[in-house]
Amino acid sequence: MTWVLRGLRWIRWYARELTDESAYDRYVAHLRRDHPTVTVPSRRTFERMRTDQQESDPRQGFRCC
Structure with a gap:
């Protein structure tokens, strides 16, 4: 059973x-x-940055959309 969990963790x-x-x-x-004094941005802010x-x-090239 542990090998199944290990395999699922690896896939994830x-x-x-x-x-x-x-x-x-x-x-x-x-x-x-x-940088421990810096405020960690939210995931949304990070993705926007x-x-x-x-x-x-x-x-990166041309972006069409």
């Missing part, structure tokens, strides 16, 4: 990494470790 981890859903968790860990940064980067 892999899916989160593949879709980059874990980016917020990594960002929060970074802020808490390296990330989208704005991606759209302003000329290497």
Whole structure:
């Protein structure tokens, strides 16, 4: 039974990494470790910052929609 749970955890981890859903968790860990006095933004604010940064980067190419 433990191998089933281990397999399900691995699948969940892999899916989160593949879709980059874990980016917020990594960002929060970074802020808490390296910048403890900074206020941690909400997930919504983080996603907005990330989208704005991606759209302003000329290497990302043309965005049609």
